[in-house]
Amino acid sequence: MGIGYELVNYTKRECVMFMHIGANTAWELAIHPVTAAITTFYLLANLGDRIAFVSDSYDDWPFPGGSKDDLEHYREMTDELVAQMIAADIIVDEGRQVFNEDEPEIYLRRLRLSNWQFVGEPDDG
Numbered sequence: 001m002g003i004g005y006e007l008v009n010y011t012k013r014e015c016v017m018f019m020h021i022g023a024n025t026a027w028e029l030a031i032h033p034v035t036a037a038i039t040t041f042y043l044l045a046n047l048g049d050r051i052a053f054v055s056d057s058y059d060d061w062p063f064p065g066g067s068k069d070d071l072e073h074y075r076e077m078t079d080e081l082v083a084q085m086i087a088a089d090i091i092v093d094e095g096r097q098v099f100n101e102d103e104p105e106i107y108l109r110r111l112r113l114s115n116w117q118f119v120g121e122p123d124d125g
Helices: 026-031 033-045 068-073 078-087
Strands: 005-009 014-016 051-055 091-098 107-113
Touching: 005 033, 014 033, 026 033, 033 078, 033 091, 033 107, 078 091
Parallel strands: none
Antiparallel strands: 005 014, 005 051, 091 107
């Protein structure tokens, strides 16, 4: 298993975790359309904040104070961010895939990008 990452906003003491979206390595975060959209949406909504990806393995705390131990006190924003993106018709929620009914906290959210057309894209009709 590769090194996992979460997006950390040091300024607001928030984090975005991708574990229930099915991507957390650098490669997965870059190629997964939904995680790329979530990252972009969050960065644009928080311009000027000190934000960075922080790994689950390395000693790579990039901020001037604190440490990874502080993350347990950061507000986890993933569900709120996904809800905002659904309301903005950026992503679509197709439910959850639970792997074991005895452990419902182990699941993947089935999210996809909305089907709207990009500016300049030819119309199929």
